[in-house]
Amino acid sequence: MLKEIVQYPLSIRGIKSAPMVEVKSPYDGQIVAAVGQADEKAILTAIEVAQETFKKVMQKMPAFQRSEILAKTSALILKHAEELAKIIALEGGKPIKDARVEVSRAANTFALAAKEAVRLDGEQLPMDLSPGNDGRVGIIVREPIGVVAAVTPFNFPLNLVAHKLAPAFAAGNTVVLKPSSATPVASFRLAELLKEAGLPDGALQIVPCRGANGMTLIKDPRIALVSFTGSPEVGWNLRKEIHPGTRIVLELGGNAGLVVHDDADLELAAKAACRGGYAHSGQTCISVQRVYVQAKVYDQFVKLFTEMVRALKVGNPLEDSTDMGPLIDKESCVKTLDWVNSAVKDGAKVLTGGKSKESNNLVDPIVLTETKAEMLVVCKEVFGPIVSVMKYETLDDAIEAMNDSRFGIQAGVFTKDLEVAFKLARQIDVGGVIVNDAPTYRADHMPYGGRKESGIGLEGVRFALHEMTQPKFICLNLPKL
Numbered sequence: 001m002l003k004e005i006v007q008y009p010l011s012i013r014g015i016k017s018a019p020m021v022e023v024k025s026p027y028d029g030q031i032v033a034a035v036g037q038a039d040e041k042a043i044l045t046a047i048e049v050a051q052e053t054f055k056k057v058m059q060k061m062p063a064f065q066r067s068e069i070l071a072k073t074s075a076l077i078l079k080h081a082e083e084l085a086k087i088i089a090l091e092g093g094k095p096i097k098d099a100r101v102e103v104s105r106a107a108n109t110f111a112l113a114a115k116e117a118v119r120l121d122g123e124q125l126p127m128d129l130s131p132g133n134d135g136r137v138g139i140i141v142r143e144p145i146g147v148v149a150a151v152t153p154f155n156f157p158l159n160l161v162a163h164k165l166a167p168a169f170a171a172g173n174t175v176v177l178k179p180s181s182a183t184p185v186a187s188f189r190l191a192e193l194l195k196e197a198g199l200p201d202g203a204l205q206i207v208p209c210r211g212a213n214g215m216t217l218i219k220d221p222r223i224a225l226v227s228f229t230g231s232p233e234v235g236w237n238l239r240k241e242i243h244p245g246t247r248i249v250l251e252l253g254g255n256a257g258l259v260v261h262d263d264a265d266l267e268l269a270a271k272a273a274c275r276g277g278y279a280h281s282g283q284t285c286i287s288v289q290r291v292y293v294q295a296k297v298y299d300q301f302v303k304l305f306t307e308m309v310r311a312l313k314v315g316n317p318l319e320d321s322t323d324m325g326p327l328i329d330k331e332s333c334v335k336t337l338d339w340v341n342s343a344v345k346d347g348a349k350v351l352t353g354g355k356s357k358e359s360n361n362l363v364d365p366i367v368l369t370e371t372k373a374e375m376l377v378v379c380k381e382v383f384g385p386i387v388s389v390m391k392y393e394t395l396d397d398a399i400e401a402m403n404d405s406r407f408g409i410q411a412g413v414f415t416k417d418l419e420v421a422f423k424l425a426r427q428i429d430v431g432g433v434i435v436n437d438a439p440t441y442r443a444d445h446m447p448y449g450g451r452k453e454s455g456i457g458l459e460g461v462r463f464a465l466h467e468m469t470q471p472k473f474i475c476l477n478l479p480k481l
Contacts, residue, residue, distance in 0.1 A: 019037045106162040154283075176206075252285065272414070351369055352364075
């Protein structure tokens with residue numbers, strides 16, 4: 001437990017005071033910290049400082065120095081791992097054992113960025129492919145893009161922030177970060193570690209804020225790139241609001257599906273669905289929400305899966321034995337139960353779960369059967385501990401059901417047949433297909449991005465680095481030899 005309320009005032013040039021807002025645990029309401037709130041003036045100043053720091057410092061910093069800062073940050077994250085895990089568990093309600101995994105991943109994200117910082121290069125383009133161009137040499141270099149506006153969600157308050165900051169600094173950019181209002185503490189602690197690792201003053205500006213003030217950051221013409229992770233409704237609206245010429249990367253919602261074919265290892269598939277469906281109470285954009293099981297093995301899978309779900313321990317996120325903690329707030333609990341009740345009225349069956357303890361924002365993990373494509377729990381993003389299990393007859397039926405969605409980040413497929421795996425992988429319309437694991441699987445170096453309403457652009461350290469740089473072509477007209 002944190003022994004006292006930590007104060008994180010704004011650290012922006014010329015801003016002497018700002019309103020402080022308490023950050024409270026969604027589990028028991030205890031105060032985790034107090035965080036300064038940025039108004040329009042503070043945000044505009046933060047952008048100005050970030051732009052100055054980019055021009056004077058970051059874009060001139062050699063790659064080896066950027067790499068050293070990122071590597072030191074990775075080491076410092078590991079050094080303070082338990083402290084950071086407790087912050088994540090307290091402010092967001094993530095079970096401590098999962099919070100420790102997030103900390104480890106964040107350290108790895110910075111370590112990967114440290115390596116990519118010294119690998120960032122361009123290419124030589126042969127110019128003598130057509131007459132009249134002999135004696136010319138073409139070079140393509142990649143340059144940092146400038147000031148990055150990063151907007152991050154509550155569910156991964158350290159590693160999703162790392163996925164914005166680490167590639168940006170690896171490229172030589174500066175960042176103005178708006179963390180989630182629910183979970184800003186991890187961002188402030190990470191900023192302290194970055195400073196200790198040698199990140200120049202001004203390279204990172206943190207601007208916690210709510211409502212219209214966030215649009216001040218997004219709309220500013222000095223912002224070169226907006227990198228947003230959050231809800232589709234907010235994300236697509238941001239795309240309309242940004243200044244012309246500002247790039248945008250959107251990582252938005254999903255209702256990830258999982259196909260379990262009749263030759264699959266059913267126990268392995270059930271474990272993956274259980275882990276992937278209820279990790280952090282289903283509050284991830286690639287959480288398993290829809291499971292389509294071949295009819296021959298449907299009953300067997302449902303039995304295995306339901307038994308595993310019933311065995312999950314729901315409770316205090318600070319206890320090592322807890323599998324599932326609270327939802328982020330009371331509104332999320334109410335929405336989860338309302339959607340289940342709506343599905344039941346339309347014919348769905350609850351096999352387990354659904355009990356709630358709203359004083360702690362806890363909802364027991366829910367398994368639904370006999371759901372239909374038009375039900376909210378199937379066609380929308382639940383972002384809660386609900387998994388619907390449905391049956392299919394043919395592979396084409398499974399593909400059609402999986403693609404019957406507005407979203408498309410990742411999907412999972414369980415089969416022992418390589419031909420089946422490739423048929424499903426090639427025909428399911430998502431950004432990534434995970435074979436013999438849940439769609440919740442993510443390694444921090446892999447490309448990660450959605451199709452359809454799930455977003456545009458790619459994350460994953462090397463791919464984000466590419467988004468956060470811009471190519472420049474240089475043509476040298478050299479004397480003929």
